[in-house]
Amino acid sequence: MFAPPVQNLIAELGRLPGIGQRTAQRLAFHLLRVSPEEAGALADAIREVKERIGACEVCFNLADAARCRICADERRDGGLICVVEEPGDVIPVERTHEFAGRYHVLGGALSPIDGVDPEHLRIDELYARVVSAEPPIREVVLATNPTTTGEATALHLAEGLRECAPEITVTRLASGLPIGADLEYADEVTLGRALVGRRVL
């Protein structure tokens, strides 16, 4: 029903995550409507990001040089590493302004049913980093998601780190009620975690 270039654009847009057939069509018609410059800017931005952005050689975060901005920043605390699943997880941690250390991006979470085993993640690279880091690493914060796969990954890493670097403190993000939440509507798992993790005031 559409000319091949339009069909092709809809198909390519539909491959993006969370973009269904209808949204892809809507986006394609938008791109057909805007100026060639505006559409070209998006095409260029995609090309440029693939050409210029790679993985940081230290932490595997996104980087436009050998090292990412955080690894290259001398003011960051090299003795503290926050382990996250994806590059996108670095941003929410940074936004808290509560973390002054560096990162390690795993590239996912362990999920044997989906075929994601330890060798598919940057786990050996983490172990190699913690044993050889200079200045030495004091603490590794496991900030994988509070999901089944994220929890499994955190447990796996805690065990591995204890073996290869027993002197390093390994911590996990606290689980509990989100700020602003209402007890009445809290799910029992979250509330259970909040109880187990209760703190003395």
Next chain:
Amino acid sequence: MFAPPVQNLIAELGRLPGIGQRTAQRLAFHLLRVSPEEAGALADAIREVKERIGACEVCFNLADAARCRICADERRDGGLICVVEEPGDVIPVERTHEFAGRYHVLGGALSPIDGVDPEHLRIDELYARVVSAEPPIREVVLATNPTTTGEATALHLAEGLRECAPEITVTRLASGLPIGADLEYADEVTLGRALVGRRVL
């Protein structure tokens, strides 16, 4: 917090309709993760669509030649024209398989508060087309959206067509309850339209 090419891609994706900051970030990280070939295919599809797709010289639908596929199709009934707001509106009408005529794409709906006046739409082109068409046009179906602006546009066109081609029948899509709807949940405007437009069985 991001390298400039990543920030730029997020900004460009965020200009798409219905794509907020968070979705733009998610799509950007997806594009960073996929192969250069897959990301390149999207960039190429955008470029190609802007280079190869223009407006049909007859109906202003999308076309990869001077005339769109529907205007170029000799089997379509040239005596029947369906007027729609946007090129994307042609597809749902085609999907019904109830319409064998040709189209006229206005390029929007009249909306004086948004600065869309008759001269911004392909209205004069419609009038010129109906008075000069060979074979002559028997009927114009006004298929603008059943919204305030779509209804206003339909009324404006009905009046204009009556003036320039009084012999042509001008019709409007029926409004009423959608198939599968439940009277209990129908809004009063739709139910009112369904009552006014009731048919003898």
